[in-house]
Amino acid sequence: MDAPLNLLIIEDTLADFLLVERHLRKDGLDAHCRQVANSADLVADLTDMNWDAVLSDYNVPGMEFTESLALVRSVLPDVPVILVSGTVGEENAVGLLKLGVTDFLLKENLTRLVPAIRRAQRDAAELRARHAAEQALREKSQLLLEMSALAHIGGWEYDPATGRCSWTEEVARIHEVSPSADTSIAFFFSFFHGEWRLKIETVLSQAIKYGKPFDLELEIVTAKGNRKWVRMVFAPTSDGGSVVKIRGSTQDITDRKRGEIMMFNQKERAEVTLHSIGDAVITTDAQGIIDYLNPVAQQLTGWSMEGAINKSLMDVLNIVDKNNKLPLPNPILPALSEGTISHLPVDCLLIRQDGRYSEIENSTAPIRSRDGSIIGAVLVFRDVTASREITAKIAYQAMHDALTGLPNRILALDRLQQAIGAALREGTCVGVLFLDLDRFKNINDSLGHSSGDYILEQVAARLLSVTRATDTVSRQGGDEFMIIMPSASHQVHFADLATKILDAVSAPYFVKQQELSLTISIGISMYPNDGSDASTLIKNADAAMYHAKEAGCDNYQFYATEMNSKAAKRLLFEVQLRHAVVRQEFVVYYQPKVDTADRKLIGAEALIRWNHPDLGLLTPANFIAIAEDSGLIVSIGQWVTEEVCRQNQAWLQHGHACVPISVNLSAIQFRNKSLVDSLRILLEETGLPPRLLELELTESVIMQGSETVIGTLQRLKQLGINLSIDDFGTGYSSLSYLKRFPIDTLKIDQSFVWDIAHDESNAAIIKAIISMAHSLKMSVIAEGVETQEQLAFLEAHQCDAIQGYYFSQPVPAMKFEEMLKVQRTLH
Ligand SMILES: Nc1nc2c(ncn2[C@@H]2O[C@@H]3COP(=O)(O)O[C@H]4[C@@H](O)[C@H](n5cnc6c(=O)[nH]c(N)nc65)O[C@@H]4COP(=O)(O)O[C@H]3[C@H]2O)c(=O)[nH]1
Structure with missing residues (x-):
């Protein structure tokens, strides 16, 4: 059975309300009716209940129908409103329908009342259903709109x-x-x-x-x-x-x-990077299974990408300890198990598939997912074989002498400091032997640098052969060596070693098919007696070495306190020599050369003297060696040559019967590339005829025999200058060798002349030199002639000219000018 309808009836007359009720009941409509007769009650009642329909009289006092209708529609839009009234007129009815009235009934004829309510009920239900469907549709399309905007x-x-x-x-x-x-x-x-x-x-x-x-x-x-x-x-x-x-x-x-493009670009970039970097890269999953290896990794391991993928890392990365060749642990384990970055041990060797190996350096890091969990590891490594070799080589070169392979000055100093430290702890001694080859410069000058280098290598080998493995043999530079004897207890040990060294070094050398002999001077200092630190010990051994040189070379000397003052003196002397060049403290002495046959003055040798402010007139023996060692000889020699040219030209202009003056030319001067040009300019500037200048070269200069030497000699000759070989016989040159050089004169060294009368071999050498020189169209002069006996011998064997105290000592320019003036015959 249907539930009773709730009907709200707007009616001021109770009789009419009851009439409506009666009709409803009579026509079988079960309804619950409520009368409302004023606007206030209407407002209250509208929301009081779920009304199924509103029935309304048109004319209710105090209530305007259209207002009541609007009120009802606003609160109950879907509830039917049926007008129960007297006639309202057709036009009015249309207007009321528009305003929302559902149906009209006349009070006089209520027979249609129940059917009208029922129909209105059905219509209202349909309307509600339609409204609900429309609402649902609206909601759906709104949802669609929102979804499409969201997506x-x-x-x-x-x-x-x-x-x-x-x-x-x-x-x-x-x-x-x-x-x-x-x-x-x-x-x-x-x-x-x-x-x-x-x-x-x-x-x-x-x-x-x-x-x-x-x-x-x-x-x-x-x-x-x-x-x-x-x-x-x-x-x-x-x-x-x-x-x-x-x-x-x-x-x-x-x-x-x-995002995709960015991802693609990133991937592309990563791909290109991994392909082009010099480092090898391998990535694995969380189980250590390889999922990628770049070309460098393929090359270093010897595995192809296809071969290595899905293999365990340690199947591909065969790494062992460089020292014991034992396998090293899997390098990615710390990354996979602890999420840490780790590195391989320093001595790690990677063995390739083909068995070759390389030293590698690596770092391993975990790969994490977005949530931070470890999903794999990346291993980056590089071949450091070459760079380690270079580093080791550079370290070695920084500490060793390139020529001999011996420790150099830096390493030797370090070893000495260590030896001192050990000796201090153990209460022992340390010996420092400072060694310098005697007259090594001559070998370099005469035989060339490559021969000099060869000799130095030989000396180094000989030094090593007489020392123990615990000793340090080092090259200090040039022809200087230093030996450190650690943990020695007595001077005797040092003396023993020094003796062995002297013997070893003095054994003959064979260079360019020539036999050479060489000696060495040794200075010895000892910790703790001669110094408590390395530099003092070296300085004192050096001073002792100078002492050995002064004692005639080829010997050893222990350091003694007073030696240092000698070394200091030598230094001071060098400084003074430098000043002498600037202050022009030199003078030239002239020693006449005499024709053997008629005793006529035929020339002179210019010999330098140093007018020392404190020591007076010094001969070259006091300073030439120092000048050569310090390089000052170049400017000194230049000054002498200029002075001689200027002086000889002045004599010429004074109308003296002029003779050639010879100047000694040191090897260093001769090597100077501008020698020929500067001499030409000098001759031009002074106006001296070139034939009045002669250059005396030592045998060692021409013994280098190179094309450059020959070229220089020829250019000097082309200038018109005379060339002579000084101290002939003391070097290693043979006469036949001399044929190659444009030499005018040979000067027999005074050492052959001195005991000419008593030493048969010297006499024989002089005779041979004279006859062979003549056959080569060279003239011969003998120097150091002091006695009648010597003169007679030389005269008898057709020596062309004589120089020596027998005729005259070297004399100042003024005195030599006197000799020129008279052009006297000397006896
Ligand atoms: N005992 C003795 N000695 C004699 C006799 N006759 C000459 N002398 C000395 O023998 C040396 C000959 O010169 P040197 O062999 O060229 O040997 C020279 C030469 O090699 C070098 N020298 C001298 N002046 C110069 C120079 O201007 N430049 C260069 N580079 N070296 C020079 O110094 C060396 C020594 O020169 P000095 O002391 O002047 O010594 C000179 C001379 O005084 C003699 O009868 N008996």
Whole structure:
């Protein structure tokens, strides 16, 4: 049975209300009726109950019907309102229907009352259902709208027949146009450019022609000029075989696409980086199974990518300890188990598949997922074989002498400091032997540097052969060596070693098919007696070595306190010599040369003297060696030559019968490239005829025999200068060797002349020199002739000229000028 209806009856007359009630009951409608007769009650009652219908009189005093109707409609929009009244007129009725009245009944005829209520009930139910359906539809389309906005996806439709497009708000939003924008196909295409325009036009025409659906990703340029990526999915709708509509969706995929492009670029970059870096890279999963190795890793391990993938790291990375060749632990374990970055031990060798190996350096790090869990490891390593070799080589070179391979000055100093430290702890001694080869410069000058180097290597080998492994033999530079004897207890040990060294070094050497002999001078200092630190010990051993030199070379000397003052003196002397060059403290003495046959003055040798401010006139023996060692000989020699040219030209201008004056030329001067030019200029400037200048060269200079030497001699000769070989016989040159040089005169060394009368071999040498020189068209002069006996011998053997105290000592310029003036015959 149906529930009774709730009816609200707006009626001021109770009788009419009851009449309505009676009719309802009579016609079988179970209803609960409530009368309301004023506006206040109506407001209150409207919301008091769920009303099924409102019945209303038109004329209720105090209540305007249209206002009551509006009130009811506003509160109960779907509840039927039935007007029960006297006649309201047709026009009025239409207006009231518009305002929301559901039906009309006349009070006089209520027979239609129940059917009218029932019909209104049905209509209201339908209306409510329709409203509910509309509401649901509205909600659904709102949801769709919101979803499409959230997904950035909108729909569109194209009608090929009309060429019109329509699209949803979201599509308009994606294209950044207002929703009401023109949607012709041309407008639609205008968002596509270049290749994308071509593509969309092509696929759309294919869709129209063949009904083919498409799913594309394209780039558009929006109305505001922004570039966006869209995914367009569309499907044609056909009717009778021809396409009548194309419907599709457009989705803004810009963010995803940019992400993809970024990912692609990153991947590409990573890929290129991994392919081009010099380091090897291997990555594994969390179980240590290889999933990638770059080309360098392939090359270093000898495994190809295909071969190595899915293998355990340790199957591919065969690493062992360099020292004991035992396998090293898996380097990625710390990364996989503890998530830490780790490095291989320093001495790690990687053995390739083919058995070759390289030293490697590596670092391993974990690879983590977004949530931080370890999903693998990356191992980066590089071949450091070459760089370690270079480092070791550089370290070795920094500490060793390149020529001999001996420790150099730096390493020797370090070893000495260590030896002192050990001796201090153990209460022992340390010996420092400072060694310097005697007259080594002569070998370098005469035989050339390559021979000099060869000799130094030989000396180094000999020093090593007489020392123990615990001793340090070092080269200090040039022809200086130093030996450190650690933990020695007595001077005797040092003396023993020094003796062995003297013997070893003095054994003959064979260079360029010549036999050479060489000696060495040794200075010895000892810790703790001669110094408590390395530099003092070296300095004192050096001083002792100088002492050994002064004692005639080829010997050893222990350091004694007073030696240092000698070394200091030598230094002071060098400083004074430097000053002497600037202050022009030198003078030239002239020693006459005499024709053996008629005793006539035929020339002179210029010999330098140093007018020392404190020591008086010094002969070359006091300073020439120091001048050569310090390089001062170049400027000194230049001064002498200038002085001689200037002086001889002055004599010439004074009308004296002039003779050639010879100047000693040291090896260093001779090597000077500008020698010939500066002599030419000097002769031009002074105006001295070149034949009046003679150069005395030592045997060692020409013994180098190189093309350069010969060239220089020839250019000197071309200038017109006379050339003579000084101290002939003391070097290693043979007469036949001399044929190659444009030499005018040989000067027999005074050492042969001195005991000419008593030493038969010297006499024989002099005779041989004279006759062979003559056969080579050279003249011969003997120097150091002091006695009648010597003179007689030389005269008897046709020695062309004589120089020596027998005729005259070297004399000052003024005195020599006297001799020139008279051109006297000397006896
Ligand atoms: N006992 C003795 N000695 C005699 C006799 N006759 C000459 N002398 C000395 O023998 C040396 C000959 O010169 P030297 O062999 O070229 O040997 C020279 C020469 O090699 C060098 N020298 C001298 N002046 C110069 C120079 O201007 N430049 C260069 N580079 N070296 C020079 O110094 C050396 C020594 O020169 P001095 O002391 O002047 O010594 C001179 C001379 O005084 C003699 O009968 N008996």
